[in-house]
Amino acid sequence: MMIILDCDSVSILAKVNRFDILDKAFPGARFCITNSVYIELLRAKRAGYSFPDMVFEYFPVIAMDREDLKAFQNISKQSMVHDGEAEGLSICQEKNATFLTNDHQAIIFAERYGINALDMKDLLTLLAIRQIQTYDEMISLIEDIEIRDNTCVKYKDKIMARYERNGL
Numbered sequence: 812m813m814i815i816l817d818c819d820s821v822s823i824l825a826k827v828n829r830f831d832i833l834d835k836a837f838p839g840a841r842f843c844i845t846n847s848v849y850i851e852l853l854r855a856k857r858a859g860y861s862f863p864d865m866v867f868e869y870f871p872v873i874a875m876d877r878e879d880l881k882a883f884q885n886i887s888k889q890s891m892v893h894d895g896e897a898e899g900l901s902i903c904q905e906k907n908a909t910f911l912t913n914d915h916q917a918i919i920f921a922e923r924y925g926i927n928a929l930d931m932k933d934l935l936t937l938l939a940i941r942q943i944q945t946y947d948e949m950i951s952l953i954e955d956i957e958i959r960d961n962t963c964v965k966y967k968d969k970i971m972a973r974y975e976r977n978g979l
Contacts, residue, residue, distance in 0.1 A: 812840040813908035815899045818851045825862040826959040843873040847895035939973035
């Protein structure tokens, strides 16, 4: 199984220093970032952020081949996704990989065209269902994400409710 991470999702995980949850959620999977993600993170590094270094050390960059490029050209014509997401989606489409993104429009596009895609809510829910994180660890992880990425984790009540359903 190959999983391609977009810039937002890989940045969130780097900021909280939790790449380990990917390996726990998807044992044996191969994780990659695209050239677009690499370039975007390089801009962040040049602006003084340190988290991109963690990404560069942990994830290989996957380049588009001819078939990916054809898919990219078709996908990038769609106005609903940015070029960075289009690159990841095209590779996933051609290689039957999964796209991990936090971009709602990319998720909608993927669903419409039969491309495997997950968002951070899906990842966190999977961790809860499989009990990879305890209830308290999940609360801590969500708080870390919200503080370090200056964001709000959507549907955290639904994620935490998974623990109640499992009797935890």
